[in-house]
Amino acid sequence: MKISLNGKQIDAGAGRTVLEAARAAGVYIPSLCDIPRLEPFGGCRLCLIEISGRRGYVPACCTSVEDGMTVLSETPALQKIRREILELILTEHPNACLICTEKESCDEHKSTIRKVGETTGCVLCPNNGRCELQDVVEAVGLDRVRFPAVYRNIDIKKTDPFFDRDYNLCILCGRCVRTCQEERGAGTISFIRRGSEAVVGTVLDVPLLEAGCQMCGACVDACPTGALTERALKYEQPAERTDSIICPVCGMGCRMDVSLLGGRIIGSRPAPDGPANGGQACVRGRFLLREIPGSDLRITMPMIRRKKDLEEVEWAEALDFVAGRLKSFKKDEIGLVYSTQLTTEDIFALKKFGRDVLKTKRVLPSSASGAPDMMMDLAGTNGSISSLICDLNAVAEADTLVVCGSDLPRAHPIAWVNVLKALKKDAGLVVAGTADSSMDRHADVTLRVKPGGESALYGLLAGKMITNGREKSGALGPGSEKVFAFYESQKEKALLDSSGIEKMSSVETAAALLLKKGKTVILWDTGTVPDDREKEAAVHLWNLALLTGARLLPLSSTGNSRGAAEIRRSFAAEPTASAFTQDVAEGRIKALYLAGPFPVLKTKKTEFTVLQASFWSEASAKADAVFPAAVFAETEGTFVNTEGRLQYSPRVLEPPDGVKEDWRIVSLLSQIMKRGDFTFKNASGILKEASEVVPAFAGASFTGLKKSNGRFLKSAGESPLNLILPFEKPTKIPTNKSYPLLLECRDSAEGYRELLFAVAHPGFALLRDPEAVWLNPKDAKSLKLGDGDPIKVSFFGGSFGAVARLSDGVPVGAARTIYAGGLLPELSFVPPASVFPVKITRGQ
């Protein structure tokens, strides 16, 4: 499609707006309200154009291109209109500096003048130099504003964490409102009031946190002025340079642009071209990454405990000391814990270190790889996982979506952003979970199960596929007849009861959506400790997917859970978390090598504990030796996200003196202990070895990944998928009269390695309190507990302290907590399962 723009013929591309076509052709049309990802809005009227044959002026952002269209964007009449519109916008925005001839020299001489509470001109504005309004004034060319200036004198809102809201600088372009609503599905903010009183705000003007904001920061990134500004960046100089890294925190693999200044990360923004995140992030990537490398809790020197206290020593001494002690333990007497937020190379080196140097099979990931791992286990004997799972793009393109066991907007916000893209195209949404979620508002049907009732629901749904008319195809594997028979003989009423869902009709509605033609995607997450009950749920979901032709996206909890799951398959089987804990408690594990967070257990002291860590934590008190390890931006390496996308993340920061990468520390130990083959010179060499050992990484190299923007892991063979026969008897959660409530432990990555974000930033603690146990107000009433009361949670085999929080979203008889890796001293326990019976009493 061709249009003429200011006399030049340009190729416009159907379906575009004139503004998009002009941008693509490199022609500048000023605009303040348009954002490419959002629906056209036509608010600021700066992009007015003339089209021959049409009367008056039309906004380029709301006008679709038509073949042969003749467009003028720079006529004198248009320029006059634009100047007038800009003048009107500027009457309510501090403008003195914008039209001041001294502006440039002023910037140079008054570089710290921004340290004032109120912004009355550009030189006082935290957004100075990054402001789109400045750009537009420059482009349109304005030398005076003829209308009297109005300062609205609205109180600057500073009570929320991470960013300030100064609506005296707001030009009401609505980008934040639309981003929050359209792109993030939150709708926390709206335009409130009218006319000259109109302002952006929350319901009843409460703080953002109270209004349910998840602090993703998308509004801050969308704001063209200084109205929304990141507090931490307010008084920083502009960054020296920006580099792209992969966020190591959760399993989405977001590419983040980190701004660097003087060897520090001063901020991070989602990279617009990030393959997994496409310009979006969450609170962790947006506001917490900068807190990690420079944290006060950083460990920067090796230490050993000679007598009572840990003492700083040289690397050589610490390595010799540890190597000597480690040698004294026999096979399988050492327990190794590794963080799943490390790079693929670090994890591979640590696994190899465990096998060849420590000579132990007791190797445990700090956080279970949950859903992806379980699906890969099933795939092992029943078909190739790559023909079953899908990427985030498939989520955005789906016609029907089923979200199982995850509050996506909180735990996996980027997956949620993709679900919203599908919903915009009228996809159906089924939400199955134990608690209320902001997703419910968007769902066609919400299936509220009781904790532990998930597998009954999934079994019921799979059965419905067969009874409601899905053809019993023999192509679903040799044993499929038995599976069909299993589902046909299920007692639906009993399953409904054990799922805890009130009405069969809502299950029927969900089943009807699943049976509809089109692409279906099931997103699934497990709890903290994937147990037999969740294995059973996995089997039902696997069958449900096969019966409907759906794709699955198992969600991984931490930055490299999926990579760890692939590596694990090339090593000896790992023990379960509870088996490992028992081995520690009962002394079968005599020494611990902790290269990842592990709760401090209230058991007798382990003989020898080595900490390979980046941050001080509760575990430090028990350590006999500490090796300071590098953090994500200080080490180059790869991460595998929840989709199975292998991405390269460069080293953009120098680690502090005395800090070494994880792989280098274990390599040095191996050389001193003269065990194992650790002759790696760099991380790239480790990936090369991993690519020969781990089939999924075959052919991977740093050079290739840098060029190709990441790639999807290959799994060997494309064998057809089989239906799997579920357990004959459903797994039941043990009930016990002394422990009347069911506690559900959910893990969403709430920290990096040993650093809990709630500790790193007080604002995060306000958003997600790791100490909280949520209860239904009815249960709280009968326990005589109020919001914020200290409680003791006891279960068979242990207890921990917490704080009671009340929420209608939690079903009666249930309780919920974020496990947070057992990093809080009060939470120093390993849960026996994802859902288990507890007793709650007042007091710690």
Added chain:
Amino acid sequence: MGKIPKSEHNDRRELIHLLHDIQEKHGYIPPEAIFVIARKLRITESEIYGVLTFYKGFSLTPRGKHLVTICMGTACHVRGAPRILDEFSRRLNIEPGKTTEDKQFTLETVNCVGACALGPIAITDGKYQGQLKTTDVAKLVDGIRDGDAEGS
């Protein structure tokens, strides 16, 4: 707060109807109603708040038993509406937009009621009082008070 009225569609189309019903029944929109409506219509609380602060007809604070609305449109303005408003304000001892302490009167202004020929105009409890003079105000207020006294 009582029950939220029934509605035909359970979506955003119903928002303004529901707000009208609640306003009529309670004389204002109790803030907790916002959260109930949000759940019912599956829209966000902030969207509801945006709509209800947009229209002058909705109030988030309880209004008095009697509503006095003064037109401040151009025609009324030139015919002395500000003086009428001042007089109401003085007689009732409240600022425009406020409610008397005994919850009997709420005084409000609007920008035009479309009855310019009758200006200056006040609407008391839905009754249009045209071509007002400041001396009429006392009579009007007393009339409403007397009406109450007779009724009780």
